[in-house]
Amino acid sequence: MRFLFPSDYFKPKRVDPTYAEQFALFDDRGCATSVISLENLSLDSSTIYPRSNPGERLIYRGWMLAPDDYSILVKAVRNTGAQMWIDRDEYLRTHYLPNWYPLLGDLTPxxxxxxxxxxxxxxxxxxxxxxxxxxxxxxxxxxxxxxxxxxxxxxxxxxxxxxxxxxxxxxxxxxxxVEDFITETERRYFVINGRVFAASPDLEIPKIVTECARRIDSKFFSIDCIARRDGRIRIVEIGDGQVSGLVGWTVDRFANLWTEFTID
Incomplete structure (x- = not known):
């Protein structure tokens, strides 16, 4: 498994500074890492550095991409003989609200x-x-x-x-x-291969988050839940895990997730 990050605008062989800490920690954990120039995606000329190996699966960690740009990213990876772990359809399954809302209508506004x-x-x-x-x-x-x-x-x-x-x-x-949410109770969870992770390993996973993970057919996505003033927990958002920020998470905790199990 290789993690693919956006490159720096002026130095296309270096990681974008926004993702430098994640990039470094994945390296420290023994994960393969590469960068790609998002600015050149629309030109269909982006190259991956270091180049991915044939047969590898890549996980993107970076800025949100429009559907056409994500398709170009998939193509760029395929041109190296590797493949994206999350294809375009799976990316949009959690990235676009109308795709996931019908599955969670009773759990969200x-x-x-x-x-x-x-x-x-x-x-x-x-x-x-x-x-x-x-x-x-x-x-x-x-x-x-x-x-x-x-x-x-x-x-x-x-x-x-x-x-x-x-x-x-x-x-x-x-x-x-609009529901009467308590803003400070919002929490983000990540789901990897059906397993839910919290920002701290000792935090309890709400049942609604586990149910959400069961209903959504994606290998890697985020779930945001929040408490309402009547005490009920609600799903406020889900998103593709590759482009979800580490809201409430440490980079160290997030990087450690990928050493806890084998990705199928």
Whole structure:
């Protein structure tokens, strides 16, 4: 197994500084590591350094990739005779909210998905909610006015801000019902081959997280759960593990996961 990281923009044979600590710790644990230039992905000319070996499986650890860019990454790896551990379909299975929501509808806030060109103000009015959490298939707006609106009439302004500050809207629009969450209780878990890991080995895994891991067909993904003020635990998000940040985790703990078992 080889771990593939984004390279530095100016030094394509070195790791992006954001991932330098992860890269170094994986090396220390005896894991094979390489880098790839994401800037050249769209040119179909990215090379992997050091080059992966024929038959190897690669796990990507880096910035989120659009579907077409992930496909190019898969191709670049195949050109070396190796293969990605997570193929494009599996990547999108957890990366795009509409793909995982139908499997977890009873465990997470009610969600409706729309095209950007839909009559969104009318659609939100029909929902009849007092608040709306708005995001695209992947991310929410964390700048400007944020992602929560109190009136359907605010949706067009929010979409404009998403396009302005994010540069693009990926996939479409997801509107989620706002629940009374206790923000400081949010926790991230990683699932590898069906096994759930917490940020600390002595933390108890909530039953809802175990159930989520059972329902999702992916070898490597993250689960974010949070407590509601009525005491109920809810799934707030899941994502592909390759592009999930180490929120609440130490790099050392994350690197140690990959020495605890053999990957099939």
């Amino acid at each position: 009610e969600t409706h998905c729309f095209d950007v060109d839909d009559r969104l103000e009318s659609k939100l009015t029909e929902l009849g909610w007092s608040q709306f959490f708005v995001k695209d298939y992947v991310k929410s707006l964390k700048t400007s006015t944020g992602s929560i609106i109190n009136s359907p009439s605010a949706i067009n302004s929010l979409i404009a801000d998403m396009q302005k500050f994010r540069g693009t809207i990926e996939g479409g629009i997801c509107v989620r019902k």
